[in-house]
Amino acid sequence: MKTVFVHVRHWLFWYGVYGFCDKSCSDEITLYTDEKKINFLGYFDLLTQPCLINLLNNELDKIEDKEFCSEIEEFINGNLDVGYSYIYPKDEEDISHQVTHSVPMNNNGHKPTYIYVWSKLSKVWDTSSIEKIVKIIANDFFLLNIEKVQFLEIPTYEETKVSYQRDYEPYIQK
Structure with a gap:
């Protein structure tokens, strides 16, 4: 049985x-292949379709971010349920931060430094939707057929409540 661990x-x-x-x-x-987070696989930014629509309508500058906006629009209007967008090295320093796993290279022969995962499979993220997307990512980037996804460092309800009340709730406009 193959397991991937998610933080x-x-x-x-x-x-x-x-x-x-x-x-x-x-x-x-x-993502890791072990519970102790020693064997790193990769990191990903997960965005649902409603998030992408919000980015287009409220956060991105359609002139400055023209290419990225175009990619998002193509995904939203296309037939794929999962898509990827890659950030490639912009300078010499970025080259040392390329991902190590299997990904498309750019025209300069560089791998991306960061990967956005776009999904139409769910409107929001919860444990089951992340399990589903991790299995897809594991297959697409690592050629792993994952049977089990295990979350790491799951906070308890009480820990989460304390963090929410301390770090988030005071900044909510009511």
């Missing part, structure tokens, strides 16, 4: 899972 980088995901706020539609994850 979700931000508390906002867990706030939504435990019902303190709406579930998130954008999360960052890191």
